[in-house]
Amino acid sequence: MSKIFVDACFGKETPYTPVWMMRQAGRYLPEYMEVRSQAGNFLNLCHNPKLACEVTLQPVNIIGVDAAILFSDILVIPDEMGMDLEFVAGEGPKFNDPIKTETDIDRLIGGEEAANKLTYVYDTIKLIKKELAEDKALIGFTGAPWTLATYMIEGEGTKTYNICKKMMYSNPELLHKILAKVTEVVKFYMQKQIEAGIDVVQIFDSWAAAIEPSKYDEFSWKYMVEIAEYLKEKFPHIPIIMFPKGVPAFLDKVYGNFDVFGVDWSTPMAFAKEKLGDKYVLQGNMEPCRLYSKEETTKCVEALQGIMQGKRHIFNLGHGILPDVPVENAKHFINECHRVSKT
């Protein structure tokens, strides 16, 4: 059975424009909060295939999106490389022993060996595929090497990225060594996600905007492209979505063998279409806070439909949905995307 979401990723004509939402399996859903509290905490939920499968499927059933996205966290990768991830309540992720030297990166587990440790992710995928309706797609994902490296180097979230950037400008060789090692793990990790059953790959570069435009290719994009091209060679039938958040000034320089470019909300869709619309299908890009108002949601969905005309487009938010959005507003967004693109 053909999946409308996969067809749309390849730019084929579809009966309507499919839609999903970044962070759709998340805290705005009371059903998610219920399962999360069963799990005890966020990391336990990532490690528990049965519960992770359950929350992955929730938005498909509750709000009617066209694709599920694997419930997991980008930081399970450095965790299984040996960095010992913790989630501190109210503060977010933490690595107590961030990478400072070549020795620190050398002692981490690399390549297929690290990817082999992520069995709970592959088990989750297999469970989801048993339960997900055949016409819906399952998106697997990874963080981009740069985004993962920011946490591995800073030890936690950061406003200034000053430790990473000090490395970028004064010891770029070490940063490249970290990025290359993470890239190798990600290749095997995504290969194994595909072998476990995912239909689509998304690579999230959430902290893309932390790099100045003239250095973005060198420290992030080229590694993302390397991963995409590794996967494309082995699995040409699996579409790949690249989502570098907040890099409008880089759009002129985007290259590589992938299928869909995820447009964040700071990049106007008309601008993205002009620069990239012929080469890539575009995904996005409603500002997630528009979900606070049904009226503003409808206006934006109609404007996006006007720009894209239902061609080479996947509806999505331009970043993740926030926890305090009413569920009915999220449903309204999904319904409106279907309504405007069916007529």
Place this chain on the structure above:
Amino acid sequence: MSKIFVDACFGKETPYTPVWMMRQAGRYLPEYMEVRSQAGNFLNLCHNPKLACEVTLQPVNIIGVDAAILFSDILVIPDEMGMDLEFVAGEGPKFNDPIKTETDIDRLIGGEEAANKLTYVYDTIKLIKKELAEDKALIGFTGAPWTLATYMIEGEGTKTYNICKKMMYSNPELLHKILAKVTEVVKFYMQKQIEAGIDVVQIFDSWAAAIEPSKYDEFSWKYMVEIAEYLKEKFPHIPIIMFPKGVPAFLDKVYGNFDVFGVDWSTPMAFAKEKLGDKYVLQGNMEPCRLYSKEETTKCVEALQGIMQGKRHIFNLGHGILPDVPVENAKHFINECHRVSKT
């Protein structure tokens, strides 16, 4: 005596391209830390004209910038409107009673009455002007109404701006009421800064990038332009610098009567020149983290000089200098800007 910095703001030819740095009177300078510890805390320092004058002058003397910028904080405005600013150690600014309703904004002090309470700022300016060398300019500044409003509504710094944005999309009238009231105070505040002796105005919209491009004019830029045009009518000899941080996608739509557009580091200078170089002098835009490396600083300064050719340009960083930058690297930046533009 003519000031090279003021001439450059008006696009006149100057013997070299002047330079200053955002946050140049700041924590990377041991001399600043010394005065700050004398003051007890950051807010005391803002309230003490003698000490604020001293730290304002430090970077002129220590690293040789061409303009001083008044030492103060953007949040003294809502503080004097009656919002009771606190700086919580390690957490940043805090207002315990953020604006939620029309009543909350109505009870704040507005217009000239609020501006009149900022006497310590005008006193600081008068002291600085007595001591500053005649060929150096003094920059006065304000936060843009939008940036100020984010703190007044959220009560503190925010990653998601979700409270402001809920207001933007579901109760825009209230947000406009707040913005209009702040705009009125800012007009009088900047008028009084000019009357006290500043040579140049800079309006900082530090959180410009939090607004989606299609709403940026409505919720921020038009208020900044209103302030600029109010001041231009009264004080045409005072140049105005607008610095909306992180809005490359808005550059096509920039309008208004002001002199200098401050380019942040996420916007490539060549792109800003193409879009705005004929209409406005451009200020910027080295990525501040390049200061960690003298070599990368030189490369960037040379590249900027290559793009701007010493015409209609003021050197600066693309955002504030970070506290852990070595002072000698900051000096190197200033020296390099002078070197490349004198030859």
